[in-house]
Amino acid sequence: GRQVSKGATVSVIEGDGIGIDVTRAALAVAGAALAREGAAPLTLQPVRAGAGYYSETGHDIEPGGEEKAGEADAIFLGAIGLPAIRHADGTEISPHLRLRDRYQLYAGVRPVKAYPNAPQRLADPRAAGIDLVIIRESTEGLFYSAAVHGRAEVIGSEEVRETLRISRKTTEKLHDFAFRFAARRAEKGRSGQLTCVDKANVFTSMAFFRQIFDEVANRYPDVPRGYNYVDAQALDLVRQPWAFDTLVMENMFGDILSDLAGGLVGGMGMAACGEIGDAIGLFQPAHGSAPDIMGQDKANPLAAILSGAMMLDYLADTRGHKGYAAAAARIEAAVESGFAANALRPMEFGGDMGTRAVTQVLLDTIG
Amino acid sequence: GRQVSKGATVSVIEGDGIGIDVTRAALAVAGAALAREGAAPLTLQPVRAGAGYYSETGHDIEPGGEEKAGEADAIFLGAIGLPAIRHADGTEISPHLRLRDRYQLYAGVRPVKAYPNAPQRLADPRAAGIDLVIIRESTEGLFYSAAVHGRAEVIGSEEVRETLRISRKTTEKLHDFAFRFAARRAEKGRSGQLTCVDKANVFTSMAFFRQIFDEVANRYPDVPRGYNYVDAQALDLVRQPWAFDTLVMENMFGDILSDLAGGLVGGMGMAACGEIGDAIGLFQPAHGSAPDIMGQDKANPLAAILSGAMMLDYLADTRGHKGYAAAAARIEAAVESGFAANALRPMEFGGDMGTRAVTQVLLDTIG
Ligand SMILES: CC(C)[C@H](C(=O)O)[C@@H](O)C(=O)O
Ligand SMILES: CC(C)[C@H](C(=O)O)[C@@H](O)C(=O)O
Numbered sequence: 107g108r109q110v111s112k113g114a115t116v117s118v119i120e121g122d123g124i125g126i127d128v129t130r131a132a133l134a135v136a137g138a139a140l141a142r143e144g145a146a147p148l149t150l151q152p153v154r155a156g157a158g159y160y161s162e163t164g165h166d167i168e169p170g171g172e173e174k175a176g177e178a179d180a181i182f183l184g185a186i187g188l189p190a191i192r193h194a195d196g197t198e199i200s201p202h203l204r205l206r207d208r209y210q211l212y213a214g215v216r217p218v219k220a221y222p223n224a225p226q227r228l229a230d231p232r233a234a235g236i237d238l239v240i241i242r243e244s245t246e247g248l249f250y251s252a253a254v255h256g257r258a259e260v261i262g263s264e265e266v267r268e269t270l271r272i273s274r275k276t277t278e279k280l281h282d283f284a285f286r287f288a289a290r291r292a293e294k295g296r297s298g299q300l301t302c303v304d305k306a307n308v309f310t311s312m313a314f315f316r317q318i319f320d321e322v323a324n325r326y327p328d329v330p331r332g333y334n335y336v337d338a339q340a341l342d343l344v345r346q347p348w349a350f351d352t353l354v355m356e357n358m359f360g361d362i363l364s365d366l367a368g369g370l371v372g373g374m375g376m377a378a379c380g381e382i383g384d385a386i387g388l389f390q391p392a393h394g395s396a397p398d399i400m401g402q403d404k405a406n407p408l409a410a411i412l413s414g415a416m417m418l419d420y421l422a423d424t425r426g427h428k429g430y431a432a433a434a435a436r437i438e439a440a441v442e443s444g445f446a447a448n449a450l451r452p453m454e455f456g457g458d459m460g461t462r463a464v465t466q467v468l469l470d471t472i473g
Numbered sequence: 474g475r476q477v478s479k480g481a482t483v484s485v486i487e488g489d490g491i492g493i494d495v496t497r498a499a500l501a502v503a504g505a506a507l508a509r510e511g512a513a514p515l516t517l518q519p520v521r522a523g524a525g526y527y528s529e530t531g532h533d534i535e536p537g538g539e540e541k542a543g544e545a546d547a548i549f550l551g552a553i554g555l556p557a558i559r560h561a562d563g564t565e566i567s568p569h570l571r572l573r574d575r576y577q578l579y580a581g582v583r584p585v586k587a588y589p590n591a592p593q594r595l596a597d598p599r600a601a602g603i604d605l606v607i608i609r610e611s612t613e614g615l616f617y618s619a620a621v622h623g624r625a626e627v628i629g630s631e632e633v634r635e636t637l638r639i640s641r642k643t644t645e646k647l648h649d650f651a652f653r654f655a656a657r658r659a660e661k662g663r664s665g666q667l668t669c670v671d672k673a674n675v676f677t678s679m680a681f682f683r684q685i686f687d688e689v690a691n692r693y694p695d696v697p698r699g700y701n702y703v704d705a706q707a708l709d710l711v712r713q714p715w716a717f718d719t720l721v722m723e724n725m726f727g728d729i730l731s732d733l734a735g736g737l738v739g740g741m742g743m744a745a746c747g748e749i750g751d752a753i754g755l756f757q758p759a760h761g762s763a764p765d766i767m768g769q770d771k772a773n774p775l776a777a778i779l780s781g782a783m784m785l786d787y788l789a790d791t792r793g794h795k796g797y798a799a800a801a802a803r804i805e806a807a808v809e810s811g812f813a814a815n816a817l818r819p820m821e822f823g824g825d826m827g828t829r830a831v832t833q834v835l836l837d838t839i840g
Pocket of ligand 2: 307728
């Protein structure tokens with residue numbers, strides 16, 4: 107029968123460069139998976155933003171665009187930024203950092219998973235078992251001072267100071283999210299150990315971050331926990347990444363370690379990301395806009411496609427949309443089986459498949 | 474004939490845990506290499522400091538110890554800190570962070586080199602060619618706010634703020650040091666490319682860091698230069714570390730990336746470090762005090778021994794001591810040939826050799 111219940115609404119910011127290509131791929135695959143489940147389709151609301159838009163209009167997002175983006179159930183974002191288009195101080199156009207702030211998207215979820223036949227950087231065969239998630243706080247930490255917020259203190263041409271902020275309010279929400287997330291991982295058969303990554307040996311703010319972790323941990327006695335300093339964690343990610351399950355950390359640390367971990371299992375073309383706030387989530391591949399290959403059908407759309415699956419999961423969880431969780435699982439299974447059968451061979455990994463070909467494999471599998 | 478010229482003086486802070494074991498190994502090897510070259514011996518001045526000293530006396534360094542340490546030509550430090558002994562705010566005992574500050578040890582030099590038969594984490598055979606140096610600014614950046622300096626802003630139990638500081642003065646010296654360092658690498662047959670690692674796309678301070686890099690670069694037109702964002706650099710260190718030669722970056726970034734890079738070629742037991750200031754240098758293995766294996770003859774002393782070689786090189790360069798550069802080269806060659814012959818098999822890498830056995834191999838080679 108015809109689906110009558112209304113689907114979720116999604117604000118779509120295609121952005122710059124390959125952001126445009128991979129967004130279309132992700133939304134096509136999400137649409138196909140929902141249709142296959144007989145679930146209500148997404149209603150898409152485009153929002154213009156990015157460096158290209160800025161160079162045309164002098165604004166990094168359309169008038170009222172920040173507000174408009176938040177009127178949907180979720181936001182999907184392709185990629186933003188063009189190296190040649192910068193602010194006077196040298197920083198890049200970054201309206202999405204304001205979106206993280208405005209919608210308090212404190213929990214940046216970045217899964218890192220080894221797929222069969224995808225590049226494996228580490229020699230140890232246990233690396234085939236890499237399956238971890240980095241939870242990057244995404245509204246404060248050092249990014250409290252990101253140029254787009256105008257909080258850097260510039261002292262003539264002699265000095266610049268930034269402020270790293272750790273607040274109890276955000277950190278409690280972050281750790282609570284992380285413990286619940288790790289508990290769900292345990293239900294799915296993973297170890298579900300949650301590691302607090304910090305630099306509590308040197309910084310008062312980081313000792314504070316760890317102290318709040320311990321306070322919140324008391325509410326989750328069944329979740330195994332661990333601790334690691336950020337420098338030791340960087341080393342452990344090359345030495346024994348298979349030993350970790352869920353890692354929670356400050357914003358700048360998460361930015362660095364999630365790219366590092368992504369590199370272990372291929373590269374940024376697999377790096378999905380969901381940034382979850384109290385009322386809305388923003389989903390985007392964690393890679394950049396790669397303007398050198400834009401519009402050439404070369405970009406690997408899998409990070410975007412997997413981010414789309416995370417979005418459907420989020421919509422099922424928070425908005426109760428029927429069939430959305432099954433559609434998400436279907437996309438993930440299609441990526442898994444596609445790699446296992448060596449049917450997914452993205453150019454990023456030296457394969458013969460461009461954006462469209464990779465997308466088509468998934469559309470065919472999903473049927 | 475008998476050596477009559479006076480040798481260099483070195484302040485020795487053995488510190489905590491395995492710091493004591495590896496310091497003795499490093500000084501024994503340095504002494505043997507100097508003797509073999511007929512060079513004047515080091516005069517050692519012990520300075521007590523560390524977490525053990527703190528728990529006995531309530532002070533993290535002996536009275537007047539900071540000043541005393543700086544009266545020598547160089548400082549050698551084993552390792553400092555014991556996890557169980559902390560300040561009230563949870564941070565660890567870190568007098569060496571004050572030494573970095575007091576003596577403006579702005580250039581933290583951390584070589585990362587693949588030795589034959591040492592563990593290799595990466596599958597790609599090109600990883601055998603890893604030979605890069607991270608230059609970590611070591612006095613400001615985020616560490617401007619390290620707890621030991623008392624600059625964190627604690628707002629009740631609600632919030633902690635730290636200050637990241639980038640000053641023109643220190644950054645100019647840092648980049649100048651890095652360009653000269655890269656130029657010397659080129660003379661020794663390496664590419665000598667200098668990469669500025671920052672987050673100039675997001676932070677005003679980092680755009681400033683990059684701007685000063687470009688200003689200083691004008692004085693070194695023959696040094697090839699590159700740029701990378703810190704997150705992309707973390708990824709590149711697992712994807713193609715052999716493509717890099719010298720990397721210069723902010724303090725916290727350097728802390729993280731030097732451990733990561735050290736992990737690629739074995740672990741912290743190989744991580745030598747020299748922290749160079751205008752008037753003095755401090756040399757120490759970059760690893761911790763590992764109290765779990767202290768006094769058990771298990772620690773890998775090679776990071777300390779290679780730090781000792783860096784110290785001799787520094788003393789030759791800045792104090793003109795005869796035979797010191799040759800002694801340094803002799804130690805490095807002994808480590809290289811020891812690994813090549815599989816005669817160096819540290820327990821850290823699953824081998825059968827403790828601290829004393831590794832040290833003895835080098836003493837025997839040096840003769
Ligand atoms: C482009 C940049 C603003 C962004 C960040 O640092 O957050 C990116 O690196 C990411 O990881 O999403
Ligand atoms: C122990 C700590 C203070 C130190 C640092 O972060 O500088 C260590 O990690 C290092 O890299 O030397």
